Amino acid sequence: LREFHFKSDGKAAFIPGQYALMTLPGVEGPRAYSMSNQPNDEGDWCFLIKRVPGGVGTDYLFDDLKKGDKITLDGPYGLAYFREDTDRDIVCVAGGSGLAPLISIATAAAYHPAFQNRRIRFFFGGRGPADICGDDYLRLLPGFGDRITFHSTISVPEMDPNGMWVGPVGFIHESVENLLGDDLKNYEYYIAGPPPMLQATLQMLAMKHKVNVEGIHFDRFF
Ligand SMILES: Cc1cc2nc3c(=O)[nH]c(=O)nc-3n(C[C@H](O)[C@H](O)[C@H](O)COP(=O)(O)OP(=O)(O)OC[C@H]3O[C@@H](n4cnc5c(N)ncnc54)[C@H](O)[C@@H]3O)c2cc1C
Structure with a gap:
């Protein structure tokens, strides 16, 4: 697993447990990645990504992505988010x-x-x-x-x-x-x-x- 950090102009607004859809240059279709950090006003998005042998998206992330490159994040999505309203x-x-x-x-x-x-x-x-x-x-x-x-x-x-x-x-x-x-x-x-x-x-x-x-x-x- 490798950590990837991205910075957005606006806030990083999500509930812990949710994911974003990442569109990568030259990669057809978005890939889903879950945020590993906490929501924040600074626009910091952190992901833990596992390389999939022969995977088009992870090949790009691990081999081609350079510091300063721009990607598109769409989200948040997902239902497996942290529940605050439980006593368990x-x-x-x-x-x-x-x-x-x-x-x-x-x-x-x-x-x-x-x-x-x-x-x-x-x-x-x-x-x-x-x-x-x-x-x-x-x-x-x-x-x-x-x-x-x-x-x-x-x-x-x-x-x-x-x-x-x-x-x-x-x-x-x-x-x-x-x-x-x-x-x-x-x-x-x-x-x-x-x-x-x-x-x-x-x-x-x-x-x-x-x-x-x-x-x-x-x-x-x-
Ligand atoms: C909700 C969710 C959360 C996830 N969170 C994480 C995470 O936190 N960390 C992590 O490492 N992985 C996560 N994954 C897996 C991740 O989304 C990728 O499937 C994985 O990284 C492999 O991507 P790849 O492009 O390398 O492999 P590929 O085998 O090239 O593609 C993987 C998947 O992308 C989709 N896809 C491929 N081509 C196209 C296309 N042309 N158009 C549209 N869709 C296409 C297909 O669903 C395919 O199975 C998550 C998946 C889901 C569904």
């Missing part, structure tokens, strides 16, 4: 390029006056140890290690040939289920990542454990 603790479930919106949501909650006593459990799933990221951002938040915790899981143990991984092995939705157990129904959920991860997490929460879908928020990544 928060669970974020991320995989791959789904990190950005959930970092934005966790940051908003960490500093929100009404959320000072809330738990924020941040789950991140990757194939191997090299895929795991996000704790660098969470470590900066007040309450990290105490009411804010990071839980990572790898699904392909062969990607840890030297046996350095000490965390759980399996799919990230299994880690959520194992850790929260009977408490699963007591959280507000934000999910972002590859479609199979989203599907498996939704199935576990809504179908298997009958968690109320009104408390589960996601935008489909494709």
